Amino acid sequence: EDQVTQSPEALRLQEGESSSLNCSYTVSGLRGLFWYRQDPGKGPEFLFTLYSAGEEKEKERLKATLTKKESFLHITAPKPEDSATYLCAVHTGNQFYFGTGTSLTVIP
Amino acid sequence: NAGVTQTPKFQVLKTGQSMTLQCAQDMNHEYMSWYRQDPGMGLRLIHYSVGAGITDQGEVPNGYNVSRSTTEDFPLRLLSAAPSQTSVYFCASSYSSGRARTDTQYFGPGTRLTVL
Numbered sequence: 001e002d003q004v005t006q007s008p009e010a011l012r013l014q015e016g017e018s019s020s021l022n023c024s025y026t027v028s029g030l031r032g033l034f035w036y037r038q039d040p041g042k043g044p045e046f047l048f049t050l051y052s053a054g055e056e057k058e059k060e061r062l063k064a065t066l067t068k069k070e071s072f073l074h075i076t077a078p079k080p081e082d083s084a085t086y087l088c089a090v091h092t093g094n095q096f097y098f099g100t101g102t103s104l105t106v107i108p
Numbered sequence: 109n110a111g112v113t114q115t116p117k118f119q120v121l122k123t124g125q126s127m128t129l130q131c132a133q134d135m136n137h138e139y140m141s142w143y144r145q146d147p148g149m150g151l152r153l154i155h156y157s158v159g160a161g162i163t164d165q166g167e168v169p170n171g172y173n174v175s176r177s178t179t180e181d182f183p184l185r186l187l188s189a190a191p192s193q194t195s196v197y198f199c200a201s202s203y204s205s206g207r208a209r210t211d212t213q214y215f216g217p218g219t220r221l222t223v224l
Contacts, residue, residue: 004150032211043112043198043215044151087151091211094158095166096141098151
């Protein structure tokens, strides 16, 4: 069964304290892995797409990496405005499967 | 471009009532989908469409109907609402799901539905 697991469920960081969020997956025929940011009361906002093991993408303080079994979202020197829920999703066949997200709080 | 738009933003229904959630996109995307988001469950796929006239079921299709008569619109129908359908509903679209590197989905702002 296709499955996506994100950890930790919640993460509190001091401003400037770098960390990583994990997304592990078991799917047959991965077509792509996606990271989204979701603010309360809003729709998910696209961050990155990764297609093959070894691929990396960066945007400001965020960097996403992909292996054959998992993806990491690295957050370097986070700021309070990075506080949000980060969602991971995988594309297999014609369907997309989402993890339950990591709720990130960055404390000033 | 307006992107993906959804109406209404909020809706309260009584058990047994029917309604249609509207979704439209102006990006000429082939693939459109509906998700529901519940606490602790993440986003779950309800129905999807790979093009006008073509729809298929996702992970949680029971109690919902869809149709796709145009590329732009993908309405979601609740035929007889139940309290278990209380949720936040998101519509999403992507250029395609079959061609390489064209499958990034973009989401609408959501519809918050409460069924009493």
